[in-house]
Amino acid sequence: MKYDYDELLKRALDALPKDIVVRERFQMPKGVIFHEGNTTILKNLGEIADKLNRDIEQIFSYLLKELGTAGEIDGERAIFQGKIPENRLQERIEKYVKRYVLCRECGRPDTKLIRRNRTLMLKCEACGAIHPVGGKIRKE
Numbered sequence: 787m788k789y790d791y792d793e794l795l796k797r798a799l800d801a802l803p804k805d806i807v808v809r810e811r812f813q814m815p816k817g818v819i820f821h822e823g824n825t826t827i828l829k830n831l832g833e834i835a836d837k838l839n840r841d842i843e844q845i846f847s848y849l850l851k852e853l854g855t856a857g858e859i860d861g862e863r864a865i866f867q868g869k870i871p872e873n874r875l876q877e878r879i880e881k882y883v884k885r886y887v888l889c890r891e892c893g894r895p896d897t898k899l900i901r902r903n904r905t906l907m908l909k910c911e912a913c914g915a916i917h918p919v920g921g922k923i924r925k926e
């Protein structure tokens with residue numbers, strides 16, 4: 787019996803499921819934070835916004851509200867009034883991600899914010915789930 791290597795290889799590959807998709811694990815973005823005088827600077831807000839596929843101003847206004855302070859966006863950076871402890875700011879970034887980015891069904895970050903009847907909803911492109919933003923968040 788004659789074995790044709792190429793033929794065998796082709797058969798082996800054909801036998802593999804076609805829908806194997808390798809997805810990279812979601813990593814919580816980490817803020818690069820430092821203090822300058824009486825302000826707190828989040829150096830990589832632009833990068834975080836890009837990574838999360840969200841509007842930089844939306845994240846910024848959420849952070850201002852959560853931190854109860856004023857501030858401004860300066861290019862890629864966010865500048866907050868007052869000395870905000872690094873871990874406090876980091877926690878708020880994570881809270882934003884859990885609330886506005888991660889799907890509560892499947893935990894994927896492939897989501898979009900949509901408006902339905904004036905309610906802000908999170909629509910997951912990975913599993914199709916739709917949840918209102920600000921509803922109860924499942925405990926980790």
Ligand SMILES: [Zn+2]
Nearest residue numbers: 889892910913
């Ligand atoms: Zn999902």
